[in-house]
Amino acid sequence: MSDIDRLIQSLAKLPGLGPRSARRAALYMLERRESVLAPLIAALSAAAEGVRTCSTCGNLDSTDPCSICADPRRDPTILCVVEDVADVWALERANAFRGRYHVLGGALSALDGVGPEDLNIAGLVGRARAPAVAEVVLATSLTVDGQTTAHYIIDRLEGCEVTVSALAHGIPLGGELDYMDDGTLSAALKARRPLPRGL
Amino acid sequence: MSDIDRLIQSLAKLPGLGPRSARRAALYMLERRESVLAPLIAALSAAAEGVRTCSTCGNLDSTDPCSICADPRRDPTILCVVEDVADVWALERANAFRGRYHVLGGALSALDGVGPEDLNIAGLVGRARAPAVAEVVLATSLTVDGQTTAHYIIDRLEGCEVTVSALAHGIPLGGELDYMDDGTLSAALKARRPLPRGL
Numbered sequence: 001m002s003d004i005d006r007l008i009q010s011l012a013k014l015p016g017l018g019p020r021s022a023r024r025a026a027l028y029m030l031e032r033r034e035s036v037l038a039p040l041i042a043a044l045s046a047a048a049e050g051v052r053t054c055s056t057c058g059n060l061d062s063t064d065p066c067s068i069c070a071d072p073r074r075d076p077t078i079l080c081v082v083e084d085v086a087d088v089w090a091l092e093r094a095n096a097f098r099g100r101y102h103v104l105g106g107a108l109s110a111l112d113g114v115g116p117e118d119l120n121i122a123g124l125v126g127r128a129r130a131p132a133v134a135e136v137v138l139a140t141s142l143t144v145d146g147q148t149t150a151h152y153i154i155d156r157l158e159g160c161e162v163t164v165s166a167l168a169h170g171i172p173l174g175g176e177l178d179y180m181d182d183g184t185l186s187a188a189l190k191a192r193r194p195l196p197r198g199l
Numbered sequence: 200m201s202d203i204d205r206l207i208q209s210l211a212k213l214p215g216l217g218p219r220s221a222r223r224a225a226l227y228m229l230e231r232r233e234s235v236l237a238p239l240i241a242a243l244s245a246a247a248e249g250v251r252t253c254s255t256c257g258n259l260d261s262t263d264p265c266s267i268c269a270d271p272r273r274d275p276t277i278l279c280v281v282e283d284v285a286d287v288w289a290l291e292r293a294n295a296f297r298g299r300y301h302v303l304g305g306a307l308s309a310l311d312g313v314g315p316e317d318l319n320i321a322g323l324v325g326r327a328r329a330p331a332v333a334e335v336v337l338a339t340s341l342t343v344d345g346q347t348t349a350h351y352i353i354d355r356l357e358g359c360e361v362t363v364s365a366l367a368h369g370i371p372l373g374g375e376l377d378y379m380d381d382g383t384l385s386a387a388l389k390a391r392r393p394l395p396r397g398l
Contacts, residue, residue, distance in 0.1 A: 003242075003249040003261050010242040013235055014224040021215035027285050028214050029243075030250055030259055036212055037247050043202075043209040044228075044240045050202040051229055060229055062202045086226050 004030070056127075058103030058120050060085050068092075068100060075099040077134040079127060081153060083107050083141060091139070099137070102127060107145040108152055119149070121156060128160045138166040203229070255326075257302030257319050259284050267291075267299060274298040276333040278326060280352065282306050282340060290338070298336070301326060306344040307351055318348070320355060327359045337365040 001009075004026060012022035029037040053059070054066035061067055068074055068088075078099030082088055083106055091097050104119040128136055136157060140146035154164055169187040171180060180188075200208075203225060211221035228236040252258070253265035260266055267273055267287075277298030281287055282305055290296050303318040327335055335356060339345035353363055368386040370379060379387075 002266075003246045004259060007242045007246040010235075010239040013239075015227050016216065016220040016223060023288060024215060024285065025213040026246070027259070027283070027288075030246060031284075033247060036209075037243065040209040040212075041240065041243050041247060043206045044236065044243070047202045047206040047225070047229060048232060048236050048240060060203060060226070067201075084226070085230075086223065089222060089226075 057101045058085070058105060058123070059088050059101060073098075076132050078137060079124070079133055079135070080137045080139050081124060082139050083146060083149070087139065097137075099135075104140070104149065107140060107143070107149040109145045109148075114145075116152060116156075121153060124153065125156050125160065128157055128162050131161075133162055135163040135165060136160075138164065142169065256300045257284070257304055257322070258287050258300060272297075275331050277336060278323070278332055278334070279336045279338050280323060281338050282345060282348070286338065296336075298334075303339070303348065306339060306342070306348040308344045308347075313344075315351060315355075320352065323352065324355050324359065327356055327361050330360075332361055334362040334364060335359075337363065341368060 008022045008026045011017055011025050012019050017025065029040065050062045051060055052064050054061055054064050054069055056065045056069045059066040059068060063070065075098050079102050080091065080097055080099055081102045081104060083104050085103055088101050088103060102124045104121065106114055106119055108114055108116065108119065127133060138150045138153060140150045150166060157164055168191065170191055171184065171188050177185065207221045207225045210216055210224050211218050216224065228239065249261045250259050251263050253260055253263050253268055255264045255268045258265040258267060262269065274297050278301050279290065279296055279298055280301045280303065282303050284302055287300050287302060301323045303320065305313055305318055307313055307315065307318065326332060337349045337352060339349045349365060356363055367390065369390055370383065370387050
């Protein structure tokens with residue numbers, strides 16, 4: 001196999017790149033060696049060497065503990081439990097959470113053979129036992145697996161002196177009722193809240 | 200900027216990857232260092248070092264002349280003129296052309312400031328003058344720039360002892376009339392051909 005074919009094959013393994021877009025990306029890079037290919041190789045090598053998993057929360061960062069765990073301005077009393085590092089990034093982009101995270105590394109799944117010992121749940125229970133921690137926010141996905149994981153964690157946190165909460169379910173901002181699935185609509189209806197009168 | 204941010208930024212420069220899919224790809228690689236990240240770095244480095252431009256036809260390959268130019272089974276009497284290496288790959292996948300290629304490296308474009316001296320047209324004229332070459336097939340894009348380039352090449356080949364031809368225009372295989380643009384429909388009508396009777 002030629003160098004080009006091998007490159008296309010490696011690129012096609014990335015999510016979001018099929019054979020066609022992998023070919024396009026390979027050609028684009030080979031035609032821009034100095035401006036695209038060389039910087040990409042440098043960035044990949046630096047990431048391969050420099051990025052590690054935070055031994056406290058499971059986040060990925062250049063340092064261990066990660067910059068969030070090491071930041072004294074982050075509230076150490078709230079832990080937000082997420083499935084993946086991508087969820088940490090999404091919440092950080094929203095800039096709505098000032099506590100710390102705990103990355104499980106996936107969700108329980110009977111189908112995929114993911115059991116509690118495959119996830120970083122023991123670490124979570126250990127962290128939740130620390131006297132500093134007052135609340136655990138469950139932010140696992142609203143899928144069957146994610147909610148199974150949330151319920152399992154609630155059981156495991158039995159006996160810890162923490163409040164356990166979960167993200168609210170409902171219509172997303174900008175969401176049109178017409179396009180919402182039935183489950184979201186009934187969840188939003190069930191969780192309806194009284195509005196203050198006389199506004 | 201952290202290693203991860205720099206990686207995401209480098210990935211987002213590739214065609215077909217926006218910021219969101221670059222984040223997804225970066226995370227995917229960092230979570231699969233041995234199976235995805237390391238092979239990708241190796242493939243990119245090998246391509247950066249090993250892939251060169253064929254000095255005869257402009258194709259990209261691990262060898263110069265490229266494997267097509269070096270293949271004695273390829274018909275040396277027909278040259279197919281294309282804009283980019285991607286076009287060579289597309290024609291090779293179709294497995295419909297047994298001659299050799301000539302890659303221009305783009306199309307003439309007044310808007311983008313691409314003139315004849317920016318394309319490998321002198322090389323084409325030189326090759327077309329060789330006694331072995333009998334036909335030049337113009338396979339530039341059916342865009343204004345591509346067709347301008349084709350006309351310019353026809354002028355430049357004036358005096359060369361070659362037949363100049365072009366790819367046929369018409370309805371693509373499997374194409375539905377209802378979805379075709381007006382230009383394609385009128386080109387297909389103009390180029391209509393009589394069918395043998397009595398089939």
